[in-house]
Amino acid sequence: MAEYQGKRENDMKTNLIINYLPQNMTEKELYSMFVTIGPVESCRVMKDFKTGYSYGFGFVNYAKAEDASRAIGTLNGLQVQNKRLKVSFARPSGEDIKETNLYVTNLPRNITEQYLEQLFGKYGTIVQKNLLKDKVTGMPRGVAFVRYDRREEAQQAINALNGAIPENGTEPLSVKIAEEHGKQKAAYYAGWQAGYNQSRGGDGLYGKKRTYQY
Structure with a gap:
């Protein structure tokens, strides 16, 4: 052993x-x-x-x-x-790398990847981010995935941003662990x-x- x-x-x-x-x-x-x-x-x-x-x-x-x-x-x-x-x-x-991928909705439709990084980057190291866009118009759909390096960072982002209204936004953000994270x-x-x-x-x-x- x-x-x-x-x-x-x-x-x-x-x-x-x-x-x-x-x-x-x-x-x-x-x-x-x-x-x-x-x-x-x-x-x-x-x-x-x-x-x-x-x-x-x-x-x-x-x-x-x-x-x-x-x-x-x-x-x-x-x-x-x-x-x-x-x-x-x-x-x-290790527990610290589980539940690190966040599913974010209700983002402003004019959001950029740079602003997404700025908004979420203050809570930890972002390993990946994916701002979903409409296939026809190429415009942001108000939905994104943000993956942190550690679970505690993801949880800090949830605590700070879930329910918060971002700059230029009109409705509160929904920030939660991505359901497909298990796969x-x-x-x-x-x-x-x-x-x-x-x-x-x-x-x-x-x-x-x-x-x-x-």
Whole structure:
């Protein structure tokens, strides 16, 4: 048991999660960026399996813990296209990453992604945001998804903004945990576990995964 626990702790020191990936970044590009630090055992970008839509995050698992630490120090905050990467140790489980995706309705119809970031960004680190727009007119529908890095941040946003009327708004916001979060969470962990298994088996460097982005 102690040996197993030791392996888990060691894996946690080598497996990284990379948030804020550019929408069009491929796993090959992600791998090419991180392999400059040291040998990479697995590299995956999280995507929707049906549509191939990038979720905007991925996982990189190094062979050595010191390379993972160096990658954080070297690549965290790196500007890539219109995104600034956030590189940190992956958390394969834990209460703090559950219930982090918010479903927001009654937003002003003239809201921009910049204002959405400003409105919700003060309560924590936004990992993903998706402002839904009408397919015909291209105008915002007053609905958005906002995912935070941690559950406590999402809860702070709910406490502060649910029922509040934003600037230029006419009705109170509805801010709650997204109902479909369970499916997304399952996909998230399935992707992490696949990356974990792949790294342990040593077969292949590229997989399939990612997160959404705006």
